[in-house]
Amino acid sequence: MTRIAILLLTALVLLYGVVYPNLAVVGGSFQRAGAWTLANYREILSQRVVIEAIVSSLGLSIGTVFFCALVGVPLAFLFERFTFPGRRIFAALAALPLVLPPLVGTVAFIFLAGESGILAHGIQNLFGLQSPPWRLRGWPALLLFHTYTMYPFFYVLAGAGLRRIDASLAEAARSLGASKFTVLTRVLLPQLTPSLLAAALLTFMTSMASFSAPQLFGGNVRVLTLEIFTARQRGDFTMAITETVILAVISLGALIFFQRYEGTRRFAAAAMKGAPRRRASIASGPARVLATIVAIFFAIVLVLPVATLLLVSFAQENSWTTQTLPSAYTLANYQRLFGDPYSSEVFVNSLTMSAIAAVAALLWSFCIVTLLRRRARTANFFGEGWRRLLSLLVLVPWALPGTVVAVSVAEAYGSPSLLLGSFVLVGTFWILPAVYFLRFMPLVVRALQASMEQIDPTLEEAAGSLGARAWQRFTRVTLPLVWPGAVAGTLLAFVIALGEYVASVLVFVPVNRPISIAIASEMRDFNLGAAAAYGVVLIVIISISMMVAGRLERLRS
Amino acid sequence: MAFLSLKNLSRTFGTTRAVTDVSLDVNQGEFFGLLGPSGCGKTTTLRMIAGLEKPDAGSIEFQGADITNLPPERRGFGMVFQNYALFPHLNVFENVAFGLRARHKTKAEMSERVTSALELVQLPGYEKRAVDELSGGQQQRVAIARAIAIEPALLLFDEPLSNLDVSLREETRSELRELVTRLGLTAVYVTHDQEEAYALCDRISVMVGGKLMQTGRPRELYEQPAEISVASFLGRNNLIKAMRVSSSKTSEGEFKTLEGGHTLRLPVKHEELAPLNKPVYLSIRPEHVQLSPNNNSAENSLRGNIRDIVFAGATSTVRVDAQGLVIEALVLRADGLEVNQPCTVILSPDHLKLLKN
Numbered sequence: 001m002t003r004i005a006i007l008l009l010t011a012l013v014l015l016y017g018v019v020y021p022n023l024a025v026v027g028g029s030f031q032r033a034g035a036w037t038l039a040n041y042r043e044i045l046s047q048r049v050v051i052e053a054i055v056s057s058l059g060l061s062i063g064t065v066f067f068c069a070l071v072g073v074p075l076a077f078l079f080e081r082f083t084f085p086g087r088r089i090f091a092a093l094a095a096l097p098l099v100l101p102p103l104v105g106t107v108a109f110i111f112l113a114g115e116s117g118i119l120a121h122g123i124q125n126l127f128g129l130q131s132p133p134w135r136l137r138g139w140p141a142l143l144l145f146h147t148y149t150m151y152p153f154f155y156v157l158a159g160a161g162l163r164r165i166d167a168s169l170a171e172a173a174r175s176l177g178a179s180k181f182t183v184l185t186r187v188l189l190p191q192l193t194p195s196l197l198a199a200a201l202l203t204f205m206t207s208m209a210s211f212s213a214p215q216l217f218g219g220n221v222r223v224l225t226l227e228i229f230t231a232r233q234r235g236d237f238t239m240a241i242t243e244t245v246i247l248a249v250i251s252l253g254a255l256i257f258f259q260r261y262e263g264t265r266r267f268a269a270a271a272m273k274g275a276p277r278r279r280a281s282i283a284s285g286p287a288r289v290l291a292t293i294v295a296i297f298f299a300i301v302l303v304l305p306v307a308t309l310l311l312v313s314f315a316q317e318n319s320w321t322t323q324t325l326p327s328a329y330t331l332a333n334y335q336r337l338f339g340d341p342y343s344s345e346v347f348v349n350s351l352t353m354s355a356i357a358a359v360a361a362l363l364w365s366f367c368i369v370t371l372l373r374r375r376a377r378t379a380n381f382f383g384e385g386w387r388r389l390l391s392l393l394v395l396v397p398w399a400l401p402g403t404v405v406a407v408s409v410a411e412a413y414g415s416p417s418l419l420l421g422s423f424v425l426v427g428t429f430w431i432l433p434a435v436y437f438l439r440f441m442p443l444v445v446r447a448l449q450a451s452m453e454q455i456d457p458t459l460e461e462a463a464g465s466l467g468a469r470a471w472q473r474f475t476r477v478t479l480p481l482v483w484p485g486a487v488a489g490t491l492l493a494f495v496i497a498l499g500e501y502v503a504s505v506l507v508f509v510p511v512n513r514p515i516s517i518a519i520a521s522e523m524r525d526f527n528l529g530a531a532a533a534y535g536v537v538l539i540v541i542i543s544i545s546m547m548v549a550g551r552l553e554r555l556r557s
Numbered sequence: 558m559a560f561l562s563l564k565n566l567s568r569t570f571g572t573t574r575a576v577t578d579v580s581l582d583v584n585q586g587e588f589f590g591l592l593g594p595s596g597c598g599k600t601t602t603l604r605m606i607a608g609l610e611k612p613d614a615g616s617i618e619f620q621g622a623d624i625t626n627l628p629p630e631r632r633g634f635g636m637v638f639q640n641y642a643l644f645p646h647l648n649v650f651e652n653v654a655f656g657l658r659a660r661h662k663t664k665a666e667m668s669e670r671v672t673s674a675l676e677l678v679q680l681p682g683y684e685k686r687a688v689d690e691l692s693g694g695q696q697q698r699v700a701i702a703r704a705i706a707i708e709p710a711l712l713l714f715d716e717p718l719s720n721l722d723v724s725l726r727e728e729t730r731s732e733l734r735e736l737v738t739r740l741g742l743t744a745v746y747v748t749h750d751q752e753e754a755y756a757l758c759d760r761i762s763v764m765v766g767g768k769l770m771q772t773g774r775p776r777e778l779y780e781q782p783a784e785i786s787v788a789s790f791l792g793r794n795n796l797i798k799a800m801r802v803s804s805s806k807t808s809e810g811e812f813k814t815l816e817g818g819h820t821l822r823l824p825v826k827h828e829e830l831a832p833l834n835k836p837v838y839l840s841i842r843p844e845h846v847q848l849s850p851n852n853n854s855a856e857n858s859l860r861g862n863i864r865d866i867v868f869a870g871a872t873s874t875v876r877v878d879a880q881g882l883v884i885e886a887l888v889l890r891a892d893g894l895e896v897n898q899p900c901t902v903i904l905s906p907d908h909l910k911l912l913k914n
């Protein structure tokens with residue numbers, strides 16, 4: 001009985017949330033005036049702007065992967081394999097850019113490195129230059145920002161991969177006569193390929209979906225996400241959805257490409273007792289000093305944008321024009337944020353909508369995981385084929401750029417339709433919680449799945465042999481063991497939804513204006529202090545949530 | 558009527574046949590062993606008894622009732638898992654009380670039964686301890702206490718001692734046997750350790766490759782293995798490939814070994830008379846092989862050279878090469894024996910056995 005209810009609920013959510021909107025977009029892109037046609041594609045692909053956007057998006061993503069690997073992998077080797085003064089400072093900060101909402105990061109970057117930012121002003125004033133020494137625009141700016149925000153994918157995953165490698169393998173290779181270099185190229189790197197591929201995939205997809213940075217300082221680099229946004233602003237919905245399909249196809253294509261390739265490079269995890277590798281201490285004096293300097297330098301680089309944001313949030317209006325640092329400080333920005341109902345309303349909106357989406361995702365994850373769970377030897381809920389389809393459908397909204405999800409939901413539920421009757425989602429409060437739910441529920445599902453997999457299956461069997469029924473086994477054994485992991489995943493989804501911008505900007509309405517939209521409009525009005533203050537409050541909420549999540553993670557292990 | 562009876566159980570995982578056509582009976586009050594090398598299907602058989610695994614074919618009867626399709630929670634069998642499967646989020650008391658809560662016992666009865674179960678496994682006063690504070694041996698006892706607290710109709714053990722170190726294992730082994738006997742329980746015990754099985758079990762079934770090869774008392778199995786697979790699994794054994802040569806239908810068979818071409822004689826029952834000129838296996842335990850430095854005229858004595866001597870503390874293993882036929886002998890003292898010296902091996906007809914092929 002419960003099983004049927006779970007199955008029905010899952011099917012409904014996937015049908016309404018994933019299958020139908022995506023089909024609606026694809027269908028719409030092949031239609032014109034009610035007739036099936038390829039005209040939309042022919043027209044769009046003959047426009048130089050669109051081709052440029054596709055090439056820019058691909059080029060930006062590939063460049064980002066390259067630079068992130070170039071920065072992240074050596075750092076992972078340095079910090080995973082060696083120990084020296086300063087190592088811990090960097091290691092603690094390394095993942096900071098990952099928790100920064102992209103829009104907040106972009107804004108902080110502008111304050112720090114923009115042409116009227118602290119660095120540019122500093123150099124200008126120092127040398128008495130007529131104009132700022134650089135302009136934060138176009139390719140270099142985008143690649144720099146993307147590398148700053150996305151290198152942690154490589155750093156974290158390569159580091160985890162290095163930790164997993166059994167130290168005795170390298171020792172065995174050395175004893176067989178391999179040089180250190182041979183060990184690196186023939187033993188370590190091949191084993192690291194799965195981690196590197198996963199990092200490359202994440203970086204590519206994130207870069208493909210990137211929107212805030214291209215919007216705020218892309219200059220003449222027009223990427224697809226931005227093109228879709230402007231097409232919708234112009235009212236050219238056909239063009240928007242056709243471009244959306246192109247963006248979706250590229251993203252899913254990358255996903256399939258990487259997973260294909262990954263499948264050929266997977267190594268059977270050696271089920272043996274290996275000695276974990278100890279970090280080697282760097283003995284030579286100069287190398288030690290150099291490593292320490294690198295650690296401190298990168299730690300400063302990581303913290304600077306956030307520190308800048310904090311500083312600017314206290315800047316008095318018009319106190320920061322040509323000076324290196326703002327000249328007068330005040331609490332006015334924060335007072336306005338919490339005092340003015342119009343300003344404080346966005347917090348209520350964002351918190352409510354993110355909480356709705358996260359809690360719904362948590363509840364729903366239990367349904368999905370129940371269905372997906374592979375019971376080692378007893379009867380499974382599903383055949384292998386169904387299980388794969390289900391996991392794929394769950395992952396789709398996560399793999400697709402936020403722009404695609406928002407556009408497809410808007411397209412599918414923008415007018416009365418077969419599935420919703422006369423209810424129109426677009427223009428209501430509920431569209432954002434729905435979009436947040438779709439985009440971030442895969443995170444919660446993954447977290448819950450990971451927790452479930454950690455449970456020893458014999459525990460449930462033991463409970464069964466002691467007489468506990470299915471429901472008792474769930475509430476008394478499974479639930480107490482998975483909840484820390486599940487709640488940590490939910491918190492993660494919650495904080496990401498809190499700073500969401502890409503999808504929100506496409507479908508928000510006055511009643512559900514989220515924080516990110518407020519930041520963007522303050523930036524447009526040159527209320528830099530107010531924009532920074534929003535960003536700081538957001539970061540504080542996120543930090544607290546992440547600390548709680550971290551606690552829970554530790555509780556689990 | 559048997560207490561527990563397995564009838565033609567089979568179970569396949571994908572393409573591997575884990576258990577094939579296993580039938581056996583367990584009597585009430587018996588300590589029954591399932592013994593075999595790893596991957597032989599003994600654990601799968603136990604899990605089918607517990608209800609954690611559904612057989613593809615065959616049935617399980619308990620006290621005359623068919624329980625093949627009964628879910629584990631309604632069988633009322635206590636099970637001790639190899640990794641103990643203690644609930645990490647519950648303390649010792651709650652672990653032991655788990656099955657009692659599922660049975661909605663009153664608070665008073667629950668605490669009384671938990672206390673007495675913990676006393677039985679010699680862990681009184683450990684109620685409030687967290688499970689991960691306990692040593693391996695203590696966790697093991699909690700697992701046993703949890704299984705007996707529900708007053709199980711049948712106790713199932715899945716290699717419960719394999720995670721303990723040697724000395725603790727032997728100590729726990731005898732306590733376990735005593736406990737089960739004292740409570741008058743019936744137990745099915747899975748192990749790959751033959752010594753453990755001999756020490757614990759009243760009767761043992763030997764499984765090899767998913768099939769049940771032989772069931773019997775420990776001594777019976779050791780001394781009269783019926784098949785090659787049982788003989789080679791149960792302790793060291795000299796397996797001698799030979800061919801029957803005598804055609805007379807007397808109770809004595811005459812065999813010619815394929816290696817070395819020696820003639821061996823042993824009593825053969827009429828019904829197991831081996832066909833002529835077809836290779837069969839003869840077996841003899843190393844401890845039953847006698848060695849003599851001099852020529853000896855006893856039955857089945859073969860001349861050979863000592864190939865090597867391995868000292869193993871209380872005993873020594875001597876391998877003798879008798880013109881290509883290598884025989885292993887277990888002796889208490891290898892005094893006076895030297896490598897490369899000639900030596901006579903005596904394979905007494907009383908201990909030489911003809912195996913079923």
